[in-house]
Amino acid sequence: MQKFMGFVKKNKQFTIFAFLALILVLIAILAPVITSQDPYATSLGDALQAPSAEHWFGTDKLGRDIFTRIIYGSRLSLTSSLILVAIIFVIGSLLGVLAGYFGGIVDTVIMRISDMMISFPGMVLAIAVAGILGASIINAVIAIAIVSWTKYARMARSLVLKIRHVDYVYAAVVTGSKDVSILRKYMIPNILPTMVITAATDIGSMMLELAGLSFLGFGAQPPAPEWGLMLNEGRSYMQYAPWMMLFPGLAILITVVIFNLLGDSLRDVLDVREE
Amino acid sequence: MWDTPITSRGLVVYLYRISEEIRYSVHFKNERLGEEALSAKQILQRFLQIIVVLLGISFLTFMLTYLAPGDPVRTMYSAAGTIPTEEVLNERREELGLNDPILVQYGRWLGNCLQGDFGTSYSTKKPVGQLLSARLWPTVKLALLSLVLMLIVSVPLGMLSAVYQNKPIDYIVRGFTFIGVSMPNFWVGLLLLYVVCLQWGLLPVVSTGTGFQKIILPAITLAFAMASKYTRQVRTAVLEELHQDYVIGARARGSNEREILWKQVFPNSLLPLITMLGLSLGSLLGGTAVVEVIFGYQGLGNLAVSAITKYDYNLIQGYVLWVALIYMVLNLLVDLSYYFVDPRIRLKK
Numbered sequence: 241m242q243k244f245m246g247f248v249k250k251n252k253q254f255t256i257f258a259f260l261a262l263i264l265v266l267i268a269i270l271a272p273v274i275t276s277q278d279p280y281a282t283s284l285g286d287a288l289q290a291p292s293a294e295h296w297f298g299t300d301k302l303g304r305d306i307f308t309r310i311i312y313g314s315r316l317s318l319t320s321s322l323i324l325v326a327i328i329f330v331i332g333s334l335l336g337v338l339a340g341y342f343g344g345i346v347d348t349v350i351m352r353i354s355d356m357m358i359s360f361p362g363m364v365l366a367i368a369v370a371g372i373l374g375a376s377i378i379n380a381v382i383a384i385a386i387v388s389w390t391k392y393a394r395m396a397r398s399l400v401l402k403i404r405h406v407d408y409v410y411a412a413v414v415t416g417s418k419d420v421s422i423l424r425k426y427m428i429p430n431i432l433p434t435m436v437i438t439a440a441t442d443i444g445s446m447m448l449e450l451a452g453l454s455f456l457g458f459g460a461q462p463p464a465p466e467w468g469l470m471l472n473e474g475r476s477y478m479q480y481a482p483w484m485m486l487f488p489g490l491a492i493l494i495t496v497v498i499f500n501l502l503g504d505s506l507r508d509v510l511d512v513r514e515e
Numbered sequence: 516m517w518d519t520p521i522t523s524r525g526l527v528v529y530l531y532r533i534s535e536e537i538r539y540s541v542h543f544k545n546e547r548l549g550e551e552a553l554s555a556k557q558i559l560q561r562f563l564q565i566i567v568v569l570l571g572i573s574f575l576t577f578m579l580t581y582l583a584p585g586d587p588v589r590t591m592y593s594a595a596g597t598i599p600t601e602e603v604l605n606e607r608r609e610e611l612g613l614n615d616p617i618l619v620q621y622g623r624w625l626g627n628c629l630q631g632d633f634g635t636s637y638s639t640k641k642p643v644g645q646l647l648s649a650r651l652w653p654t655v656k657l658a659l660l661s662l663v664l665m666l667i668v669s670v671p672l673g674m675l676s677a678v679y680q681n682k683p684i685d686y687i688v689r690g691f692t693f694i695g696v697s698m699p700n701f702w703v704g705l706l707l708l709y710v711v712c713l714q715w716g717l718l719p720v721v722s723t724g725t726g727f728q729k730i731i732l733p734a735i736t737l738a739f740a741m742a743s744k745y746t747r748q749v750r751t752a753v754l755e756e757l758h759q760d761y762v763i764g765a766r767a768r769g770s771n772e773r774e775i776l777w778k779q780v781f782p783n784s785l786l787p788l789i790t791m792l793g794l795s796l797g798s799l800l801g802g803t804a805v806v807e808v809i810f811g812y813q814g815l816g817n818l819a820v821s822a823i824t825k826y827d828y829n830l831i832q833g834y835v836l837w838v839a840l841i842y843m844v845l846n847l848l849v850d851l852s853y854y855f856v857d858p859r860i861r862l863k864k
Contacts, residue, residue: 355564356571363801364819364838368831371823372579448699452805455701456820471702475809478709485709489702496697 254505260498268314277305279312279465288481298483300473302463306484309465310491316377316466317495321447324381324388329439331385332392337427339393340400341419351397354390363387366449370458377450377466380459384449388442395438399431433510441503444496451492467492561850565843569836573628576835577621580828588613590826591637628836634829638822643833646818651837654807654814657730658799661737662792669742673749678776680754688746695743700802704736704809733810737802741795748791752784759783785856793849800838 248255267274286303289295297306339350357365369383403409403426412422453459454468462469467488474484588607592599599607608614612623627634633643676688711732712718718728756762757780765775804816811817815834822830 352567353571356568356575363798363804364835367801367804367819367823368576368835369579371820372582372831444697448697451699452701455699456805456808457824468699468701471699471705475705478705479713482709485702485705489699489705492699492702493694493697496699497694500693500697 251505251509254502254509257498257502257505261502264314264495264498265318267311268318271311271315275305275308275311277308279304279309280463281305288477288484290481291483297487298481300470300481300484301477304463306470306487309470310467310487313465313467313470313488313491314495316460316464317447317451317492320377320381320450321443324384324446324450325439325443327381327385328389328392328442329435332389333396333431333435335389336393336396336398337400337423337431340397340404341423341427347397350393354393357387357390358394363449363452366453367456367458370453375458375461377454377460377464380450380453383453383458384446388446392435392438396431396435399434400427403427403430437503437507437510440506441500443503444500447492447496447499558851561847565847568843569839570625572839573625573832573836574621576832577624578617580832581617581620586826624832633833633836636822636827636830638825638827638830643829646830647815647833647837650813650815650818653730653812654800654803654816657733657737657803657807657812657814658796660730660734661741662799664734664738665742665745668738669746670749672742673746674753674776674781676746677750677753677757680757688750692743692746695739696747698740700736700740701805701809703739704733704806707732707736708809729810729812733803733806733812736806736809737799740802741799745791745795749784749788752787753780756780756784782856786853789849789852789856793846796845796849797842800842 281304283299283303286295286299287301289299289303291298295305295307297310300306300309335350339347365387366380366383369386370380373379373382409422409426412426417425450459451466451468451471454466455472457469457472460466460469462473470488471485471492474481474486474488477484586604588604588611589599591607592604605614612620615623624634631644633647635641636643636646639646672688676685679685718732762775762780765779766772803814804820806812807814807817808820815838819831819834822834
């Protein structure tokens with residue numbers, strides 16, 4: 241406990257943003273407690289109502305309560321973007337470490353594929369992949385993962401290359417350490433802080449990309465309460481029901497801001513080199 | 516350590532973008548000195564690389580559309596409102612060559628592409644090349660306008676913020692850029708549409724064509740997110756230069772601040788800024804798709820999105836290939852521009 245308080249004192253910023261992120265996660269988990277309404281329940285009689293005491297954020301074209309849908313929407317947005325970041329973090333770092341450590345043909349193959357991806361506007365390929373695989377939130381995650389892992393591979397590779405030829409690694413090789421244990425003992429711990437910082441700062445932008453695909457109709461499908469999709473539905477009713485596009489956008493903005501700030505402050509916590 | 520120019524540059528840029536921190540860039544500056552020079556051999560190498568990458572991308576797109584669900588022939592007929600028999604369907608597939616082995620189909624498609632024939636769009640029955648080239652200029656126009664808008668806003672703001680580091684103006688600029696980066700660009704577009712067209716009635720909500728009235732809002736939307744990101748990068752790059760010894764030296768000699776800033780600091784921070792401009796072109800080309808859809812702007816992205824919803828494979832392939840080609844040519848130009856911006860490269864020989 242003492243240790244914890246010491247950490248909190250030393251990293252005030254991080255603690256605040258971690259706390260805010262925790263609140264977001266709690267909102268997602270406790271959605272049924274926060275709102276008693278059903279995000280899917282339609283009631284055409286209540287369609288397109290302006291925000292009121294009963295419907296805080298108004299209702300949409302099918303009379304669904306927008307506040308409820310936004311609360312439930314946090315589940316989809318948070319899980320899908322966290323899963324996406326986890327996927328590209330693990331795959332990218334792993335391939336990058338392998339490429340950097342083993343070099344040779346492994347390096348060439350992995351880096352050529354990643355060259356191919358970098359020579360290409362990510363969102364365009366993601367749109368094509370999502371559109372072609374068929375529209376669903378899982379396919380949107382796959383599409384963005386396909387174009388985004390290369391960043392992690394490149395970073396991990398360069399970080400590994402930086403320490404590949406230092407004396408303690410050579411010493412480990414000479415004393416007969418196995419590749420696996422060198423990777424585990426020296427390479428991974430060395431690159432992990434930078435990689436984690438990158439992953440944390442990426443959560444926000446990944447959320448934006450997923451919402452973008454959903455907005456285009458290549459991600460979550462109706463009637464799912466997804467923020468990007470809700471914005472798309474709100475687009476056609478802009479004139480009569482501007483709240484339909486105001487609140488989902490605000491929800492995205494707030495969530496992304498919190499995760500971006502969290503990522504930035506995590507850098508100060510983990511980056512020991514600065515001291 | 517570095518095997519090809521593109522790899523090392525990508526790396527420099529990535530670390531730049533991710534960290535935006537001074538401590539990395541000092542290190543990479545030394546790395547950069549040795550290897551950015553583009554000799555004739557390297558330019559040739561880059562061209563070869565472009566070809567290899569294009570081949571890879573074309574194969575990837577081809578495979579994707581090949582594996583995709585949805586039968587284009589069936590879609591074609593149902594779009595025409597008829598329900599064909601299995602026999603008719605097969606005949607049509609044979610006619611379109613959809614029954615051949617995949618490599619044969621790929622080879623045939625690639626051969627045609629090289630002759631400028633990107634096939635016929637299933638949904639409109641027009642040649643893909645013709646459809647794409649009709650939409651190319653509007654999209655390029657949109658991209659260029661937003662790029663100009665972005666530079667007008669972010670270069671002065673970024674420099675201001677760097678010069679007055681940790682003063683109120685710096686915090687304000689950084690605060691705005693932070694929100695700008697976190698805002699979904701399609702939401703910015705919708706808000707602009709709502710305020711400018713519906714509330715103020717300044718511009719028509721629905722208009723055809725690609726004139727000024729039609730282009731200005733999409734361009735602002737695109738510029739908005741990019742400017743936020745770029746302002747931060749300008750700030751970082753200028754700050755880094757401001758902390759160099761030569762600036763302290765110049766100050767010690769009594770040069771005035773303005774002269775130091777414009778004659779020494781600004782030209783020196785151009786190199787990383789151009790690199791990052793090259794990278795933002797990628798998000799620009801992808802970003803146009805979303806923005807074009809919101810505003811109903813008749814550009815490449817809009818065409819591609821509607822092609823995807825109609826399973827118009829030829830059109831999708833053509834689009835992906837074209838955009839990849841444009842992006843790579845632009846990046847090659849960015850690389851070549853180092854030669855003019857950085858005298859260390861120009862004078863080395």
